[in-house]
Amino acid sequence: MFRFMHGASRDCDGVSRRGFLRVGGLGLAGLSLADLFRLEAHAVAPGADTATTAATATRVAKATAAGAKNVILLWMQGGASHIDTLDPKPEAPAEIRGEFGVIDTALPGVKVCEHLPMLAQHLDKLTIIRSGYSYNGGHGIADAYMLSGWRFTPATVYPSMGSVIARELPADPGMPPYIQLGRYVDQKTGGGLAGYLGNEHNPFVMTSDPNSRKFSVDGITLPGGLSASRFDRRRRMLDHFDRWQERVESQVSDSTAMDRFYEKAFGVVTSPRAKRAFDLSEEDDNLRNQYGRNTFGQSCLLARRLVEAGVRFVTVSSPGWDTHQQNFTSLKSRLLPRLDAGYAALLADLKARGLLEQTIVVWMGDFGRTPKINSAAGRDHWVGSMVFGIGGGGIRVGEVFGKSDRYAEQPVTPLVQAEDITTTIYAQLGVPLDRYYTAPDGRPFPLRPAGRVLSELIG
């Protein structure tokens, strides 16, 4: 069992840390790491005018009032089966119900798939939305739509949530504000990207495996063979030889912008902070085991560390959910056990550190999967119904919201769609919903997708 969650274990470092937490309200690791970062963070860049400063201050105040500061998105690329996860239909005929049974959960009367036993015990830390609906049944477009809340049009790439948040909310200057772990977001039609907001707000995509023994992050940790002293030397040489700027001065805005980003990048590479945030060896082995010794589990753990280090939006991307064939085998053998451990440990860990109050955790994928099992023992794409997990950061937890019909073919309560999820997250983070952007081609776009704030889930 997942002892850590019940406060039952008293036999390891992790426990003493959590024991401290219960007394002091903030975990040691959380204190040392997160506070270091927070102390170092200066929310306003030098040179910003007073109006900007004031606006930033207001936004910070709003964000604080709203409670949410960060988002961790667990992205199931391909689209997880809703029936085989959080919206099971044990009463349905076998060709719909599938091979899996159901189990009881921490919420009386609520059942989930039997292969999510740990998560079942932590349903008090999320809300399941069972009236989800996705208008589109194709993968690339799903990534663009679900992550931005905007329906697809070939003429425009809308910014994804992480990009909007990176742009709108003050961020720690020593960390990229928007990080994607793993390459499992389909970017073909702009999924997960900044779209018309410009590359500057694209996620930093980390492609290395945090579960690997030789885990290092390209770009953030120095490449093999390059010592810190040699890197310092290079930086000194660059300062010396990069004189061209003096001649063209501020004439070229791209050049000054580049200067700023080089400054930031050097900050990230040379400061111990980013390196430390990515250094999973600082974590207790038991805790690492609880998250699961696999890419997904360790990415969930890394997401927590990154949020502590000041990253505003972390996407944990998980591949393989497009189970057209052998749905039950892949779910049972790989996908569900890993999801179960990682998601449960993340919620528990965040809760224990007092971070769940300021971190929204969202679990979703491309769309639902066909209630009816196909001839290859798989489930295909299903637009009619899907399920979301959401909670934290002021969004209520411990509830089941909405309901699908008896075969999970479509919702019987009002639909909840990506645009509602996105709008709710923006509202909770204090993103100004009335803002308009101008795309590079001059067209004005409202920041706010055409969704509603799910006020039933707030407060």
Add this chain to the structure above:
Amino acid sequence: MRASIRIVATVALIGTAACASANAAADRTTTAGQPVSFATDVQPILTKQGCNQGACHGAQHGKGNFKLSLRGFDDAADYREIVRGAFGRRISAVDPRDSLLLRKPTLHMAHQGGRRLTENSWAYQTLVKWLRQGAPGPAPSDRKLRQLVVEPTEIILQPGGKAKVTAKAIYEDGSSEVLTEKAAFDSQAPMVAKVDARGTIEAAGGLGESAVMVRYLSSVVATRVIVPYGPAPSLSSFRPNNIVDRLWADTWRKVGLSPSPVCDDAEFFRRIHLNTLATLPRPEDVRAFLADPSADKRDKAIDAVLRRPEYASFWAHKWGDLLLNNSQTVGKKGMWSLHNWLRTSFRENRPMDAMITELITAIGSPYQNGPANFYKIGTADEWTESTAQVFLGVRLQCARCHNHPYESLLQADYYAMKAFFGRVGKKGSQDFGLAGGDTVIYIRDSGEVTHPRTGQVMKPRPIGGAPVDHPIDRRRALASWISSRDNKSLARNLANRYWGYFFGRGLVNPIDDIRATNPASNPQLLDALADDLIQHNYDIKSLIRTIMRSKVYQFSAVALPASRADVENRYATHYSPTRLGAEALLDAVDFACGTTEKFKGLPKGYRAIDLPDSEYTSEFLDTFGRPRRAVPCECERSEAPTMTQALLMISGGLLNRKVSDSAGRVARLVKQKTPTARAVEELFLCTLSRLPTAAESREAIAEIQAAPSPKEGFEDMLWTLLNTREFQFNH
């Protein structure tokens, strides 16, 4: 009818006498007996007061339950809404002044939009009169606008100065009218020039240029207003090389700016390579060019560059971006077929009008016939929009759903253009007995495009032209219109695009947004380049040669202090440095490091500019903003610097592996025991395309000698040079 509306613009100075008679003409419409027309009097008033703008009653659902069409494009609907809407409460026949239509904007009743009218204004009086006359509606006898004329079209104002623009409507029945009261005047840069409601322009303190837009009914024209940066320069020492220089000199005298001196030979040589080939010059070529004492060596170098094979690679790539060539949409075979056609065409320097004709009129198999892929991508809407934007430089997308909000582009223009493509059919090739999953593009003998609002069947008519047709294939009529020698649209678009590619900024900017209200920074030059291109039968290399041979192209990248006020370098007084594009940068890194990038599915040796589409995985190219080839807009290529780019360059594995590649340049320098001074020269030549200065050479040698080994020293030096802005910019 719309087709015949031509916007005529002439430069003229209006004397006082002309103004007086103009006002008299305007006054005629207000004399008691003259009937007030809903279409040509009331609607312009609603537009000018802002009633029907997008933020007010012109919004999709109106405001306060009162909805007008956006800037009054729909007379019938607006008339109904005003006269019959809200149960007729908006107007009062008994006492016109008691009409809601008048009480609200005069703030006799609460009006969220504030005060829009005063009782003693011409507009108010005219509305009262219209109501007194029984509020007549739009009628077939309404005068139709043929031309909206603004005079003068260019005004030079000294600081503190004032001027007046006059707008005149010429109607199809031959009558005309001066529009002092009825036209709406707006300044695009009010800090440079302000304009009042009657067209009086005043310098506002800022220096530079502002377009003053004049709107009447569905037409818009603009006047350029220039407030010079300083006194006219003498330019006595400026020796023009060609027409480009002469026409810029005229402009600098007008705007009071002086040009920078010409750049040095090494800068020039690097610049022509990067602009024309997206490829760095070879060190041995740089040395030879620097050593060449001949007076015409720059012209010779331009000719040599234009003969290089990379020319076809780079421009095929560029046009592949614009034509959205992408294996995702046209399949691998289609993509290669279009790519190969582009490469061949650019290698042979085929006339651009012929290439575009071939694209527009393409039929048959996209696998066999490259241009036919143009029709494999999207449907008639996309073909219409791509044709407008890529070939004519006009962004037509807005008009798919509504009249352009501040441009003379109507929804009808869109669908008249689309009518050219209404008969293009696509079928699977098996229907024609061809296996292999190909498609066949063919022409049906019927098929019409209708206006979505009116349902009217549209006659094919190009933007800005008269209706044309062809009995077999309507597209042939479009192609001959586009390539006709007396039509400058294509030539102007190409001249402007290529100017933008070589200067980082179009004469009309953005380079694919040509419209009346976005005037060129040098209209005479745009016309001259277009004429020259037509005279040279659309020979693009000749256009490039004209551009690169000019002094203006060869200016230093450093602005004179007095010219920096022109922040955007609108007047080309110096060269504007631009960042290398994603592909050029990756190729330049490989060239400098002596390495090659291997793209999956392509043989070794394919460089980034050789790539036929953007589907070849490369984190580097994605991070540096290569376009996805989904929309035909130049803006799809993202040139903004980002932190991730900086991380890839300073600490990314890819770059660092290339720097220290065991078969790379540094490895060779070490293996050949190259003397340090010579190695430093080579490293500078292969990155910055110039020799180091004496000081740089001394310092670089010292750094390298201080390093633990020559290998580490050279690597660090190469890394340093790759990370300088001098390397990452074309300047």
